Amino acid sequence: MALKDTVKHMKDLLEGITVDLDKAAGGNKAASQRVRTGTIRLEKMAKAYRKESITTERGRKPRAKAVTKASKASKAKKPAPKKAKPAAKKAMPKRRK
Numbered sequence: 001m002a003l004k005d006t007v008k009h010m011k012d013l014l015e016g017i018t019v020d021l022d023k024a025a026g027g028n029k030a031a032s033q034r035v036r037t038g039t040i041r042l043e044k045m046a047k048a049y050r051k052e053s054i055t056t057e058r059g060r061k062p063r064a065k066a067v068t069k070a071s072k073a074s075k076a077k078k079p080a081p082k083k084a085k086p087a088a089k090k091a092m093p094k095r096r097k
Contacts, residue, residue, distance in 0.1 A: 002052075003049070003052045003053060003056055006045060006048055006049045006052055007049070009045055010042065010045045010046065010049060013038055013041055013042045013045060014042065016034075016038055017034075017035055017038040017039065017042065020032075020034045020035045020038065021035055
């Protein structure tokens with residue numbers, strides 16, 4: 001998506017959320033659900049906007065992440081560390097009545 005398209009989409013989402021916010025304030029439960037769903041969509045668009053704005057400011061295409069041996073090794077499953085055995089409890093002397 002181009003940056004301008006992303007901005008337009010974000011504005012449209014925000015307008016829809018504000019309309020539903022007014023309805024939700026009046027007690028409309030369905031509008032409350034639409035607001036919650038809309039905020040999730042807005043969050044995703046905001047993340048896309050950040051990526052696109054950085055790439056346009058730098059004037060280059062986004063890079064693919066390089067996979068190195070070190071990153072593969074860190075992702076490999078490591079064995080769980082051994083737990084120390086708890087110390088044996090000392091027997092308490094019985095009290096006389």
